[in-house]
Amino acid sequence: MxxxxxxxxxxxxxxxxxxxxxxxxxxxxxxxxxxxxxxxxxxxxxxxxxxxxxxxxxxxxxxxxxxxxxxxxLGAMVKEILPSGRLKMTKIGSFSWNATEGEYCQIHSSNKIFTGTICLHETSGHVYRGNDDIKRDDNHMEVRIDEVTTTQEETEALGISVGDFITFAPRFEHTDSGFVKSRxxxxxxxxxxxxxxxxxxxxxxxxxxxxxxxxxxxxxxxxxxxxxxxxxxxxxxxxxxxxxxxxxxxxxxxxxxxxxxxxxxxxxxxxxxxxxxxxxxxxxxxxxxxxxxxxxxxxxxxxxxxxxxxxxxxxxxxxxxxxxxxxxxxxxxxxxxxxxxxxxxxx
Missing domain, CATH: 3.40.630.10 (Zn peptidases)
Structure with missing residues (x-):
């Protein structure tokens, strides 16, 4: 064998x-x-x-x-549903928010899995000058949900709650040169x-x-x-x-x-x-x-x-x-x- x-x-x-x-x-x-x-x-x-x-x-x-x-x-949980309808997170495990910025994610609610993206609140360089100097931390990182929601109430109506788990897309690849890369x-x-x-x-x-x-x-x-x-x-x-x-x-x-x-x-x-x-x-x-x-x-x-x-x-x-x-x-x-x-x- x-x-x-x-x-x-x-x-x-x-x-x-x-x-x-x-x-x-x-x-x-x-x-x-x-x-x-x-x-x-x-x-x-x-x-x-x-x-x-x-x-x-x-x-x-x-x-x-x-x-x-x-x-x-590693992962995260929903800490708070923001007035914008987006999500504030709390970390599971030890990592830097910089390592997840722009990553696709899933929100695991009790009735459905939703998709989203982990964003700096001030991501848009056309709106927020100097955003590269903003600290990537719990107060500035949030989840942009791929659903039509602009308020806390609309997000809650989707079935998303505080305590729901958030998972990060792995993006697995095995290269011809023998490398295995993934979260x-x-x-x-x-x-x-x-x-x-x-x-x-x-x-x-x-x-x-x-x-x-x-x-x-x-x-x-x-x-x-x-x-x-x-x-x-x-x-x-x-x-x-x-x-x-x-x-x-x-x-x-x-x-x-x-x-x-x-x-x-x-x-x-x-x-x-x-x-x-x-x-x-x-x-x-x-x-x-x-x-x-x-x-x-x-x-x-x-x-x-x-x-x-x-x-x-x-x-x-x-x-x-x-x-x-x-x-x-x-x-x-x-x-x-x-x-x-x-x-x-x-x-």
Whole structure:
């Protein structure tokens, strides 16, 4: 069996990024993952918080592994319906409004999905001189709805309410040069990799050395996606999540990024060394890096008090929390490391 097959994974990424699912509203993404796994003969369980759990028995059931990827994304909610009929927003997750200016969006009301555009209130350069100096913030950014409405009352009559979720168009593209660019690659890349791995393990004769739990979390962007439903037998916890790129970073779009430290502090030293050794032994291109403004499901689990060795690695994602991009080589390297890891003994 040809595994990993990066082309299949990229197809899976495209399907996932096109499923709207900001934190608090990732039900459709979880349902998709559950249905995909069921179609391939894999049982899964939805937790009370809405995450999806899959367990694959290993040779040793006394000590377990726990691996997460998150399907929730950035997004927004309707904060206020303005007198103009437009919408004021509140953010879900951490991002800059500059990264969404001019983006098409959807408003998910209780009875219909409406389309719109995220605009600076003072967008028109023919009317607002110096609008390039206006701060893009909660007070100036709004949603222009694609409906005939010019008042608060007309918008409310459409069925739009405070608290309705707003999702951003992903605009997925896979270029001939191998780049994958889209919103929400954080962390739909990792979720796709994990789906493909689980199905491969189901279909192949690979026997894992340790019972392994795969968890698709749904609240990572707001800090508590993978901090519960961790069995007592778990001794190693891996978050598969994006590598952060930028000035001062070693990570790139062509290798798997292994995190040594983020804003929560260092990751487990010996587990990190084990990941590096697996890359070296299997000729996997990698970079070790530090992400200064970052947290993961693994760090959330540590903060919640779980006694586990925690690690983090993933594909290098350029322009994180904006119009993101990675390369098929980085996806393939991440797949290879995850596969090597689940087959390796505990440290």
């Amino acid at each position: 040809n595994y990993p097959d990066v082309s299949k994974t990229i197809s899976q990424i495209e399907k996932l990024v096109n499923i709207p699912g900001p934190s608090g509203y990732a039900y459709a993404a979880i349902e998709y993952c559950q249905n995909f796994l069921k179609e391939n003969g894999v049982d899964s369980t939805v937790t009370h918080k809405g995450g999806l759990s899959v367990t694959i028995e290993g040779e040793d059931s006394s000590k377990h592994r726990f691996i997460t990827a998150h399907v929730d994304t 929400h690659l954080d962390d739909k890349v990792s979720a796709a990799i994990m789906l493909e791995l689980i199905v491969h393990l189901q279909r192949s004769d690979v026997r894992l050395p340790h019972t392994t739990h795969f968890f698709f979390s749904n609240n990572e962007e707001i800090g508590y996606g993978g901090n519960s439903n961790i069995p007592e037998e778990v001794v190693e916890y891996i978050a598969v999540d994006m590598g952060a790129l930028g000035d001062g970073q070693r990570s790139d779009e062509y290798t798997v990024s292994i995190c040594a430290k983020d804003s929560s502090g260092p990751y487990h030293y010996y587990l990190r060394q084990h990941l590096v050794q697996l890359c070296q032994e299997n000729d996997i291109d990698y970079k070790v890096d530090i992400y200064p403004y970052y947290g993961s499901d693994a760090s959330a689990a540590i903060s919640a008090g779980h006694d586990v060795k925690h690690g983090l690695f993933g594909a290098g994602i350029e322009s994180s929390h904006a119009m993101e991009r990675t390369h098929r080589r980085s996806i393939e390297a991440t797949e290879a490391l995850l596969f090597a890891y689940v087959k390796s003994p505990l440290i």
